[in-house]
Amino acid sequence: MREEAECIQVFTPEMIDTMARIWTRASISLMDVRHQLIRPGQPLQNYRMPSSMLVYAYGGSANVQLNQTLFGMERFGVFHGGKGTTLSISSEGETLGSFMVLYKAEAPPFFRRDLQRLLEQMNPFVQLYGFSPSTPVWFMDVFQRMLDSWSRATAMNHFHTTSLFYQSMHEIYRDLERKEARFLQPDPxxxxxxxxxxxxxxxxxxxxxxxxxxxxxxxxxxxxxxxxxxxxxxxxxxxxxxxxxxxxxxxxxxxxxxxxxxxxxxxxxxxxxxxxxxxxxxxxxxxxxxxxxxxxxxxxDSHLSYNEKELDNLVKFQGDGDIEMNSNRGFRATAFLLGMALLLSACSGTGGASGGNGGNNQTPSAVNSSAVTEHEQASQESPASTKRFRHSFGEIEVPIQPERIAGFWMEDYLLALGTDSVVDSLSGLYDRHYLQSRMSSTTVVDPFNMNFEALMTTEPDLIILAFPHIAEGKYDSFSKIAPTYVLDDGEWRDWRSALRLVGELTGRQAQAEQFIKQYEEKVADGRVKLHAALGEETVAFIRIQDKNLTLYGNLTDYVGTVFYTELGLNPAGIVKKLVQSENPVSEFSMELIPDIDADHLFITVYESDDSKQKLKEIYDSPLWKELPAVKNGNIHEVDMGHWMTSGAIASDMKVDDVLNALLK
Incomplete structure (x- = not known):
C-alpha cells in the first residue's frame, strides 16, 4: 500500500467519506497495544513507529511531535502517524499517560483494485494529525478496554480489541465530520x-x-x-x-x-x-x-546507592494477609503467626504442673488425642502451619514452608532460593540440561496445554503462576490441586521484588535476601573493576535472529539494566541514537554497520540455520572488519537464553558474562 505521509489539519466531508470507504475495504491487523507513563524530565524521544499507530495521551500539558510537526497539548490529545513516523512526547510538569495502538493495514484480494484507486486520492493509514477530542472520557475508557483485552492474549480477546479499535477510529471520524474536534496547533x-x-x-x-x-x-x-x-x-x-x-x-x-x-x-x-x-x-x-x-x-564506585531503594521493596502482609509492597511488615506478620503457634502449643500441649499432673506434662487433650478427629486436629494446627495471601484471583492459604512447588515461568526465582521446582514451564529460554542439573525433581509440563492429571501426580504444596493469562479460565483447576498464587504483571517485572515475593510465599525470605546481597556485592565490585579497566570505553549489544539484526540498549530493559544501570557501562553512540525509551530494540540493516561505534560489542545468536548464516555474512563483511571493536578483538558472543529474559538467575548470569568478557 502506498505510504506518503503528510500532516493533515483540515478534513473536508469528501475526505472523510473517502477515508471511511478505505477503512471498510482494508484488512486491519493489530500488532500491539501498549501503555506508557511519560514523566517530567524523562521524555519519549524520536521513537520511530514500526507500523501505523494511534496514540491517546492524557494527564496534563505536553509537547507532542510527529516528524517535524510539533503540537502543544493541554490535557489530552489523539495523534496518528504511519510506519516510520518519528514520535516524541515530553511532559510540561505532570506525569502523562499514553496509550499506543500499533496496527497494519493490507489490501485483501477482492478489494485490491478498488482500494488502490481510493489510496491514490489519500492514505489514512499514514496521515499525521493531532487533535483534542470532544469526548475525552470515552476515549480514555475505550483505550483502557483495548489494553485490558489485548493483555489477555486469547483469540477472542484480540478479536474484541480489534472491534474496539474500529470503534475508536469511527469516533475520530465522527468528531472530524461534526467539526467538534479541536486541532492542536504547533507551539512556536x-x-x-x-x-x-x-x-x-x-x-x-x-x-x-x-x-x-x-x-x-x-x-x-x-x-x-x-x-x-x-x-x-x-x-x-x-x-x-x-x-x-x-x-x-x-x-x-x-x-x-x-x-x-x-x-x-x-x-x-x-x-x-x-x-x-x-x-x-x-x-x-x-x-x-x-x-x-x-x-x-x-x-x-565503592559506595553504590542505586540499590538502596530496594530496601523499600520488601513484600509485606496487610491486615489479614494481603500482600503489599515497600515495607517489611511481612516479616512481623510471619513472626506473629509463629508466635501464635507457639502460644497455642504451650496452652494445649505442655500443661506443666497445673491440673495436678506433677511431673507429667501431658494434658487431658493430649492423653486422649486418639479421640480428636482429623478435621479438629487440622483446625488446631492451621494457625501454626499456614499463612494467607491475597492476589488478583482471590485469597489463598499457603503452608508456611512448602516443600514441593509448581512454578510456571518461575524456575529462575525458585533456583535462586535453592528450591526444587516440580514443574518446569517449557519457557524455552533456559538450557534444559542446566535446569535439570539444578533441580532434582523436575517434571516438564506445558501450562498452555495443561495435563492437570500429570500436575496432580507431582503432589505440589503450592503453585505459582507468573502471568495472569496462564490462569485465565484455568484457575479453578489449578487451585483444586494446590493453593495457587498468580503474580500480577507488575509484580514480576522487577526481579528483586519478585524474588522477595516468592521468598515470602515459600517461606524462604532469608534465602531471597542472601541472593540479592551476594548479587549486589558482585555488581558493586564489578563496577569498580570495570571503571578502572575501561574508563569511558563504550558497549553495545546485538541480537541476530534468523535474518534480522537488532540492537538492544534501552536503559531499563533486561539488557540495558545490566549494562548501564547495574554495571554503569557507557552506551555507544549508536545505542543512544537508534534505541528509544519506548522500544528496547531497534532493527537495522547491514548498511548501518559502519555506525556501530562501540569499543566492545556483545552478540547473541538464535539457534537456527538462518541466524548462523546471517552471522557468517556479518563476519565476512568488509564493513564489519573495519569496526573498532573488531579490530581490537572486542567481540563477545554470549548465551542467547538468559540474555533474552529477566529474572534472578538470568541477571546473575548476565553480570558474569559481562565481567568475564571485559575483565579477562
Missing amino acids: VVSAKRYLDEHYMSPILFQDIADMFGISGGQLTRLFKKNEGKSLRAYLTLKRLEVARRHLLHTNATVKEIALGCGLNDELNLNRMFKRHYKTTPSEFRKIERARMQALDMDN
Whole structure:
C-alpha cells in the first residue's frame, strides 16, 4: 500500500467519506497495544513507529511531535502517524499517560483494485494529525478496554480489541465530520527551542525560525522571552556553553575543536563567553573538574546507592494477609503467626504442673488425642502451619514452608532460593540440561496445554503462576490441586521484588535476601573493576535472529539494566541514537554497520540455520572488519537464553558474562 505521509489539519466531508470507504475495504491487523507513563524530565524521544499507530495521551500539558510537526497539548490529545513516523512526547510538569495502538493495514484480494484507486486520492493509514477530542472520557475508557483485552492474549480477546479499535477510529471520524474536534496547533516557542537544541552547531538566523510559523522575528522574540525568561540569543549561548562544558569534561578535543563544534567562530570567542559565564577559562575548567571527578568516582564506585531503594521493596502482609509492597511488615506478620503457634502449643500441649499432673506434662487433650478427629486436629494446627495471601484471583492459604512447588515461568526465582521446582514451564529460554542439573525433581509440563492429571501426580504444596493469562479460565483447576498464587504483571517485572515475593510465599525470605546481597556485592565490585579497566570505553549489544539484526540498549530493559544501570557501562553512540525509551530494540540493516561505534560489542545468536548464516555474512563483511571493536578483538558472543529474559538467575548470569568478557 502506498505510504506518503503528510500532516493533515483540515478534513473536508469528501475526505472523510473517502477515508471511511478505505477503512471498510482494508484488512486491519493489530500488532500491539501498549501503555506508557511519560514523566517530567524523562521524555519519549524520536521513537520511530514500526507500523501505523494511534496514540491517546492524557494527564496534563505536553509537547507532542510527529516528524517535524510539533503540537502543544493541554490535557489530552489523539495523534496518528504511519510506519516510520518519528514520535516524541515530553511532559510540561505532570506525569502523562499514553496509550499506543500499533496496527497494519493490507489490501485483501477482492478489494485490491478498488482500494488502490481510493489510496491514490489519500492514505489514512499514514496521515499525521493531532487533535483534542470532544469526548475525552470515552476515549480514555475505550483505550483502557483495548489494553485490558489485548493483555489477555486469547483469540477472542484480540478479536474484541480489534472491534474496539474500529470503534475508536469511527469516533475520530465522527468528531472530524461534526467539526467538534479541536486541532492542536504547533507551539512556536517550543519549536524554536527544539530547533536551537538540534542546530546550535550551525549559523542561525532567528528570522528563519520565525518564518516557519508565519510570524515576525520580533513576535517570536517576545513570545520566547515571556515563556522562557531569556532571549533567543541568551538561550542559544547557554546551549553552546553547555555543550562545550560537556566536551571539556568527557573528550580530549582541543578548545579550538570544541569551539567550532559548538557553532562558535573561534577559540577566542569561546574563551571570552566561557569566562564570562563560568568565571574561568575552558582549559582551567577542564583541569580542575577532571581532577575532582576522578576523586569522586573512586569514592562513589565503592559506595553504590542505586540499590538502596530496594530496601523499600520488601513484600509485606496487610491486615489479614494481603500482600503489599515497600515495607517489611511481612516479616512481623510471619513472626506473629509463629508466635501464635507457639502460644497455642504451650496452652494445649505442655500443661506443666497445673491440673495436678506433677511431673507429667501431658494434658487431658493430649492423653486422649486418639479421640480428636482429623478435621479438629487440622483446625488446631492451621494457625501454626499456614499463612494467607491475597492476589488478583482471590485469597489463598499457603503452608508456611512448602516443600514441593509448581512454578510456571518461575524456575529462575525458585533456583535462586535453592528450591526444587516440580514443574518446569517449557519457557524455552533456559538450557534444559542446566535446569535439570539444578533441580532434582523436575517434571516438564506445558501450562498452555495443561495435563492437570500429570500436575496432580507431582503432589505440589503450592503453585505459582507468573502471568495472569496462564490462569485465565484455568484457575479453578489449578487451585483444586494446590493453593495457587498468580503474580500480577507488575509484580514480576522487577526481579528483586519478585524474588522477595516468592521468598515470602515459600517461606524462604532469608534465602531471597542472601541472593540479592551476594548479587549486589558482585555488581558493586564489578563496577569498580570495570571503571578502572575501561574508563569511558563504550558497549553495545546485538541480537541476530534468523535474518534480522537488532540492537538492544534501552536503559531499563533486561539488557540495558545490566549494562548501564547495574554495571554503569557507557552506551555507544549508536545505542543512544537508534534505541528509544519506548522500544528496547531497534532493527537495522547491514548498511548501518559502519555506525556501530562501540569499543566492545556483545552478540547473541538464535539457534537456527538462518541466524548462523546471517552471522557468517556479518563476519565476512568488509564493513564489519573495519569496526573498532573488531579490530581490537572486542567481540563477545554470549548465551542467547538468559540474555533474552529477566529474572534472578538470568541477571546473575548476565553480570558474569559481562565481567568475564571485559575483565579477562
